[in-house]
Amino acid sequence: MSTKYPSTMRCMEAFDQLTICYSIGGQFRNYYRHGEFNQCQKPLEKLKFCVVNGKDPVKVQEWYKNQIEYNKTHRGTSDDIWQER
Numbered sequence: 001m002s003t004k005y006p007s008t009m010r011c012m013e014a015f016d017q018l019t020i021c022y023s024i025g026g027q028f029r030n031y032y033r034h035g036e037f038n039q040c041q042k043p044l045e046k047l048k049f050c051v052v053n054g055k056d057p058v059k060v061q062e063w064y065k066n067q068i069e070y071n072k073t074h075r076g077t078s079d080d081i082w083q084e085r
Contacts, residue, residue: 008054018044021040
C-alpha cells in the first residue's frame with residue numbers, strides 16, 4: 001500500500017467516536033439535521049474493525065481508502081441538510 005492513507009488505527013479513538021454518536025448531544029444534532037435518530041452504524045463498524053484488524057497496517061490502509069471513496073460518492077452537500085421539509 002502507499003503512504004497516502006494512515007497505517008495505524010487507535011481503538012480508543014474509535015470507541016470515543018461511538019460514545020459521542022450515542023450521546024444525547026450526538027443524537028440531538030442528528031435529529032435536528034436529518035429528522036431521525038442515528039443508529040451509529042459507521043462508528044460501530046469502525047470499532048469492530050479496529051478490534052479485529054487494528055494491528056494489520058495493510059488492512060487499516062484499505063479500510064481508510066474505502067471510507068474516503070465511500071464518502072466521496074455518498075456524502076451530500078450542506079444544502080441537502082437544510083432543504084425545507
